[in-house]
Amino acid sequence: MDLSAINPILFIAGFFVAATPLIFAAVGELVVEKTGVLNLGVEGMMIIGAICGFATAVETGSPLLGFAAAAVGGAVLSLLFAFLTQVMLANQVASGLALTLFGLGFSALLGQSYVGVKPPRLADVDFGSLAEIPIFGPIILSHDLIVYLGLALVVAVWAVLKYTRIGLVLRAVGENHDAAHALGYKVVRIRTLAIMFGGACAGVGGAYISLIRVPQWTEGMTAGIGWIALALVVFASWKPFRLLLGAYLFGGLVQLQLNLQGAGVAIPVEYLAMSPYVITIVVLVFLSRDKGAAPASLGRIFHASS
């Protein structure tokens, strides 16, 4: 074992890369759940985003176009979920599972000819001489645009939910859809838009895995990150900044695990690889006593007649 092989600055900078897919997927799901919808299809939307983004980036040569396509792909898939749960009034748990199963299959189908292809690289943002500040520069100012976009998104979601009229309406729909309906808000339309936003975010998160973190395409490559994002929303008690904190903690753990694998620690690789999932379970156990923060209408079906 050789821990000195781990460069502390690269190690901490890696937190951001490991956390970004989670941040996107989880912040999207947070908005969806705030409107009272539980979409368990995050994993499916992420993997569709991963392949849409990958394919577009390879074909056009532009990673940013890839991310845009990933957002569109995730949002389109989420429309299926919206149709099932909002129009056809189907059970949200079952519909979310269906979305994940379908997404995993469909992405494998789309991605057949992209196995082994290398995607174009997204350049890091150029901060000029600021990036040369010791420690701070290489850790914070050495990333691509999407990392900063993720941070901005969390701040924006927090501000919108807390300070704007839109945020108030979103939360009203999630807390009591019957009351919101009585006040004249279009519950189904608002929820559908939120679901699409969640889908777009999950798509971008997925594309970050296939375009930057790995970067290549393999079937089922999201490997449960969508589910961990769902756990992260619970961890954060539906609060954007706690979500950010959780994502970095988690990103740090993943990074540590990968570095330990690389450094050849005496623990077998398989046991290191299962640690993120075990830690997620442990965290869920510690936080599950605090249920008061969940939106009151979460997971309930809305029909105007009832």
Add this chain to the structure above:
Amino acid sequence: MIALEKRPEPSRTFSLAAPLLAVLATMLFGGLLFALLGKDPLEAIRTIFWEPLFGEFAFFYRPQLLIKGAPLVLIAIGLSLGFKAGIWNIGAEGQYIMGALFGAGVGLAFYPMESVFIFPLMVLAGAFGGWIWAMIPAVLKVKFGTNEILVSLMLVYVAEQFLASMSLGLMKNPEGFGFPGSRNLQQYASAHNAELITGSGMHWGVVAAFIAVIFGYVLLARHRLGFAIRVTGDAPRAAAFSGVNPARLVLFCLGMSGLLAGLAGVFEVSGPAGQVTIDFNVGYGFTAIIVAFLGRLNPVGILLAGGLMALTYIGGDIAQSKLGLPAAAIQVFQGMLLFFLLAFDLFTNYRLRLGRTEVA
């Protein structure tokens, strides 16, 4: 203007018609998908649904129907109990793996001893392995209120890593020339889950699946516990008033579904699969979710749905080799089925009304 109106009673007719409509819609849209992939849609559908049953080589494929259907039915029966009560075990894949590992572990520990007791012991160990893996989310839910959906799903990934570790390490065949994977249990008579009638596909797992269907039917239709499950699903508050203990129900439903998934795992690893390998699991635990819903969470329905889903697996394999249809296309096909089912289910509880409706 078309409006939805809640039916006073769920429609029995539509409850039965929805799965059939879903299958038809899936054939239609699946055919469209196959056409987009450049395959003849009619030929593809015929290959998937007709070839395994009545085609030239049907004698070879029909036994496969039992082999592929049994684990699906076994797992789906367990899942349906929980789903009915609103307890969501979606980690059956993990419980299936652990059942296989526990069962195979016991078998391999006895190698090369021969005894009639080894196989029954393996089955017990497999059931225990699945059960204990499902008890993790169950106990956490009961003790701490942890979400069972997320915990059971996370445990699938943990189980997959265990499987990798076992097939590369502890259970690796010492005479396997360094290849990953355990000894082949098919070549170890006392541990082999052999066909009961040669060439029929009938092995102990198939027997267990049929018993599970009967067990599920009796439990739900005749037993007090089945009543508790149904009431909890329909009206949790009423269930609490009628003296249902929700904690016990969670432990029972998750435990039972884990146990059945574990059984499916041990029967598979000691029979059709033969050995513990890294990718020995093929997603039965997830497909069983579709089977449970397609079968309307009803034991008899699940038996039929399991058969249909097995058919798509086998037909999909044939279509893959004969028509070059990608394996993922079948996965999409199966996912579509669940989509359409959930969509058509609307008409079980609601009906369409044409004409003007006043504002609610």
